[in-house]
Amino acid sequence: MSFILKMAWRDTRASRRRLLLYSLSIVLGVAALIGISSLGESLRAAVDSQAKGLLGADLSASARQDFSGKALARLRATGGEMSLGIATTTMATFADGSHRLMQLTAVEGGFPFYGEVEVVPAGAFARLAEGDNAIVEEAALTQAGISLGGEIKLGPTTFTVVGVLKKYPGQSPFATLFAPRVQVSMAALQATKLLNRGSLSQRTAYLKLPAGTDAREAERRLRDELRGERLNFATAEERKQQLGDALKNVFSFTSLVGFLALFLGAVGVASAMHVFIRQRLPTVAVLRCLGASARTSFAIYLLQGLGLGLAGSALGAVLGLSLQFALPIVLQNFLPYHLEFVVAWPAVLKGVGAGVGVSLLFTLLPLLEVRRISPLHVLRSGYDEAGRPDPARWLVYAAIAAAVFGFATLQTTSWKVGLIFSAAMGVGFAVLAGAARGVIWAARRARTGWLPYTWRQGVANVHRPNNRTLLLLMSLGLGTFMLLTLLLARAALLGQLQGMGEGDRPNLMFFDVQADQIDRLGAIARREGVPLTKTSPIITMRLSGLKGRTAEELAADRNNGLPNWALRREYRSTYRGALDEAEKVIAGKFEGAVPADAARVPVSIEESLAKDLQLKLGDELEFNVQGVPVKAVIGSIRQVEWRRMQTNFFFVFPRGPLDAAPATFAAAAKAKTPADTARLQRAVGKELPNVSAIDLGFVLGLLDGIFTKIAWAVSFLASFTVITGLVVLVSAVLMGRHQRVREAVLLRTLGAQRAQLRQIMLAEYAVLGLLAAVTGGLLAVAANALLAKFLFKVSPVPPLPLLAGAVVVVTLLTIVTGWLANRGVSNHPPLAVLREET
């Protein structure tokens, strides 16, 4: 053993720096794995320690209507502290005349009981009770360009901004992005009369339970006791679990991106090891000749492979831990907490283990050759063993496949995802490897006689012995593929959103319009030159019966497979004479009008809800329309294009039976310019202050911002694979450097100019870069078409501009990297090299 150790160490003497460089290929993969897992661990720890801050209370109960006396009594009977809050969405008007949809809230009592509230100045909440004062979320103030002491109009009331809200428990960053929070006193909220106008509002009771009370048990009891009250409950524990599950998913999938970088790096290490072993062939033969067994020589180089993996993984661990500082900055828009830096040793061990394991598995492939090197090489340098197939190779391939599958399954805790990931990786690598072999084949057969000598040499380098075509095409192709797929997916999603307001489609939506306001809204819109294109009555209702059984019975029966949310939710339905362009009947026939006193109203149901509620044509339903029972029958099933920016409905009734029911209205308009949008919003805000408006342009801006942030975070992770591809490229170029020096010297001896040598190199890397970019790009186009069709359900974007950009960038990057790594090749004095050869 000591000889093996000694020999493994001594044998690296002349090539330690080079070997260290090869090991760099796995550094980024390991770093990504450790960085992502460590951050995941830190987040999990933060979620555990700050769980109650997610809700601000132990338990909450919310309702669309005022709590009944019974409900309030039961909630109070839990014995802890209770706080009541009201929230509604409404349009706010700022001093400069701009409008913004906001979440208007008021809370009485000690809420939040847990978690951190950050408001500037610190005592601002105490000032709410002093009159028409408001605390407004920072983002809204920044956007409107107002500061403390500024004014904000909500309904008929003008409030003075007395505080800037920076952090509040229970706030979702995405929800507040669309409707930032503005908090006023309960009395001031009531005085705005916004709640009296039928707008959607939510009452919430926040409970701080006595110490030692099990929140889940309390929730279960309250649910049973208040079954008919239509309350929604939430506990801090549930929020924690939901967030924990979501984080686990995010980190599982992002760590797969890291694993991909590691896999690519391992291919690079294996390729470097292959070249290294070829160079060590005479040494192995001498050792065999002097009596070393196959096992001894194999062990020497296996130890070196292990060393490579360990060195790369150790460097990766250091970089991964440093990444923990960077990742929270990159992901700050998605993190619910400020994170403390914690070294998660299990994550470090796992990352190092994956690095060493994967690189060792890959280096086994070239190392297996060592076992078969014959001592006869000392007598005949060209001697080669007859190419008998080596069954051990298949064992190693199987072990690699098992490792990929095992890792993906462990990370995602789903063997199906593990299988899909392994299969996708297998297909991706097979396509790239196949493309590389095709390129080598084509380069060998290409008629290049018409090309200048330097270009002929460059193209020939692609297929000559010891070429690095396969490795370069794989590493560069994979990097191009990943980055381009992300860019194309983002473009496809944004393109779909941008198309929403195009043509005749509406780009301004109004809701919470009362029945007595709809005509006036139409008149205002006409006056401002932006007539309404569509109005829809909205009637709130609940399902009270289904196929002869009550909704309560069905909800209590846990074996029928019917989702509780669908049985208990409040439906906002409409009635109209015809379907609109976002809807398509897929079964039955839509009836546009029936007599008001029809015994069974034929309704149209959305297809996914029909599936969830296990309803088919002819099934009977009963609705509770604000206290009035309405019997209905499924007359048609509709497909609805939910992504369209317009009001869509689960149930559509015909004209007639609901015409007299209390309704609010939603309306849509098509404004030609942003100025039209602003003018109409201003007019509506002034004359119908309770009416809320959504400007599609503004929403698009928000979504674009979110996508940009997500794309930035994902691109950051994908860049690990891309940079790994470049490291592999550099090490591949350096691997062949010795050979290049010899060739350059021979060519120079025969009279080649330096410029000619440079042109040969330029031609070779231009061909490789171009082919890698085109192969990776075409794979990305195919992947994007599949993603667009099956996952996003949008039309794929025309890829040509992005593809062309990628081809230019990747080709240039390859040429520059190749040139940098080959610098000085033509500077070697021919005599010195030729002497070395003898």
Place this chain on the structure above:
Amino acid sequence: MSAQTILKVERLTKTYATAAGPLTVLHEVSFDLRAGGSCAVVGPSGSGKTTLLGLCAGLDRPTTGSVHLDGREIGGLDEDGRARVRNECVGFVFQNFQLIPTLTALENVLVPLELRGEAGGEAEARALLERVGLGARLDHYPVKLSGGEQQRVALARAFINRPRILFCDEPTGNLDGDTAHAMVDLIFGLNRERGTTLVLVTHDLELAGRTQRIMRLRSGAVISDETTGA
């Protein structure tokens, strides 16, 4: 095989499969060699000299026939078995030196002993390098040594495991005249001192003439086997 015989070769044939069909490079070669003796194998290029040396030293397996080295039939051993035999009783000197480039002169010489797991051979390795005139170059890497010096390191390495038989393949083929003479003197000197059997493959008839026996090969067959006066 008598106690005096170190190498016994019987009806040795080696055939390679080539694209053009089977190619027989050695055909039914038989001879034996007494311990302590010296023998040169000569013949034109392609006559099968190196193949014969490889088979006798256990670097390859015969297609048919047998090789008994130091009393063991090595054709029946697997590669690791033959490696053990080489380590225990064979020394090599090659035309192109075959030193390990990443090891110093001293480390190169020690490799056969280290492979055996024998410690404490350093004094003997130093003595051998002194003996071949490289006492001052112990820590030099092969790339820093001249061709003659590299071949002397190879010779020291060949004798470190006290081999029963030394195989030399064109030991002076890459050396100039003076260096070659010095090298030959060393080989024969050490051979005498240590009582090793010497098998020499060479084109050089003058060198062959210094051995006790010359075997001539042509087209894979022994065409003459004569004793010299040496």
